[in-house]
Amino acid sequence: MPKSTFDSAAIRNQFPSLKRKHNGHPMVFLDGPGGTQVPKSVVDAMVNYYSTSNANSHGAFVTAMETDDTIHGMREAMAAYLNAEGPECISIGQNMTTLNFSLARAMARILQPGDEVLITKLDHEANRGPWLTLREAGIDVREVNLLPNGxxxxxxxxEKINEHTRLVAMGMSSNCIGTVNDFKLARKLTYEYNAWLLLDAVHYAPHFAIDVQDIGCDFLLCSAYKFYGPHVGLLYAKPGTLDRIPTDRLRVAGQAAPESIETGTLNHAAIAGVKAAVDFIATFGKGKTLRDKITSAFDTIGKHEFELASYLYKKIKVLPGVTIVGQDFSKTTRTPTVSFTLKGKTPLQVCEHLAKKNICAWDGHFYAIRAIESLGLLEKGGVTRLGISIYNTKAEMDLVIAEIKKLTV
Ligand SMILES: Cc1ncc(COP(=O)(O)O)c(C=O)c1O
Structure with missing residues (x-):
């Protein structure tokens, strides 16, 4: 267990993959926005499920009942994670993209030609593509522009939201350049026009505490593999909302929220892992309830991540030929994700160089292709993205800074 003060060594010790060496050297994982490493407690929870309780759900025997408990326990943990009204607000899916496509398909059945949906140019395609399919049903899908500052x-x-808008689908933060969006303003505007607000929290949920009731969103999606868990997608739906949407469902399946959007047998072992991931995050916080611990944990996590990311940002920013893409770290709330371009090298070449030192970093558009395109970077290979997670250290930042410096001219 981590101590109350930030104990980096103790935290790192919990991640089996951080002990891995490749070509005799340790690994440096700066690919968190693509998926974080997983602590042993999460691995153990999954192994434990398969070792003891493996069954299908809704049976009269012990392992089936334990499976039901596993699923319910995870819904309760995620309800605490998001401050949802209850476990019945949490639906489970293969990943965020699949859940969002299911929602869009269902909404296509109730929206009428002439209705409008508002998406943004900053969002990941997973929160654009599903809604763009509604154009086939005569729905006008409009896009909020992106400014050059990200x-x-x-x-x-x-200008684009109006009395025809039925849904606004926007990200809480950009997985590409770290911008945190003004989702409270979005909520205010969607209330004014009586539209639904759907938030993509995939890149926000690993870094900040989320309170769906305070935000007042109707839907929120996130993915556990971005916050130290396994590959599972999660949907929060405000009480009453999911029940109003004609989702694809079998006659024999649950007809009400949260099951009404879940199709087939779920990934039970991974579901056990999601609860363990929430519990892992809670260990960084204090308080009586799981919710208290989670909100307090994000103060600790956020402080550590912000310190490292702002240090990295300041050091990289001044290197010759480096252009940071996105907002600066001093005044704004943003995620600990530093994206940049380097004169004379493509983002892929930068990442290939870093990979020789076992530094895992992503290049490209990360499926936020519209944002990269709008910023004029698509033909240039996008950006290099360095994402900070709870297990990263200042020594790792110094290593990556030194390696990028070697590439400058
Ligand atoms: C902001 C954002 N939204 C959506 C997704 C898609 O999530 P999933 O892989 O769970 O479908 C990602 C994945 O990278 C993401 O970063």
């Missing part, structure tokens, strides 16, 4: 154009947002 923030959404809220004047454009105000």
């Amino acid at each position: 923030t959404l154009d809220y004047d454009d947002f105000k």
Whole structure:
């Protein structure tokens, strides 16, 4: 267990993959926005499920009942994670993209030609593609513009939302350049026009505490593999909302929320792992309830991640030929994700160089292709992205800074 003060060694010790060496050297994982490493407690929970309770759900025998408990326990943990009204607000899917496609397919059945949906140019395709399919049903899908500084154009947002808007689908933060969006303003505007607000929290949920009731969103999606868990997608739906949507469902399956959007047998072992991931995060916080621990944990996690990311940002920013893409770290709330381009090298070449030192970093558009395109970087190979997670250290930052420095001219 980590101590109350930040004990980096103790935290790192919990991650089996951090002990791995490749070509005799340790690994440096700066690929968190693509998926974080997993602590042993999460691995153990999955192994334990298969070792003791493996069964299908809703049976009269012990392992089936334990499976039901595993699923319910995870819904309760995620309800605490998001401050949802209860476990019945948490639906489970293969990943965020699949859940969002299911939602869009269902909404296509209730929206009418002439209705409008508002998406953004900053979002990951997983929160654009499903909604763009609604154009086939005569729905007008409009896009909020992206400004060159990497923030959404809220004047454009105000112009494009109107009395025909039925849904606004936007990210809480950009997996590509770390911008945190003004989702409270989005909520205010969607209330004014009586539209639904759906938030993509995939890149936000690993870094900040989320309170769905405080935000007042109707839907929120996230993915456990971005917050130290296994590959499972999660949907929060405000009480009453999912029940109003005609999702694809079998006659024999649950007809009400949260099951009504879940198709087939779920990944039970991974579900056990998601609960363990929430419990892992809670160990960084204090308080009586799981929810208290989670909110307090994000103060600790956020402080550590921000310190490292702002240090990395300041050191990289001044290197010759480096252009940071996105907002600076001093005044704004943003995620600990540093994206940049380097003169004379493509993002892929930068990542290939870093990989020789076992530094795992992503290049490209990370499926936020519209954002990279709008910023004029698509033809240039996008950006190099360095994402900070709870297990990263200052020594790792110094290593990556030194390696990028070697590439500068
Ligand atoms: C912001 C954002 N939204 C959505 C997704 C898609 O999530 P999933 O892989 O669970 O479908 C990702 C994945 O990288 C993401 O970063």
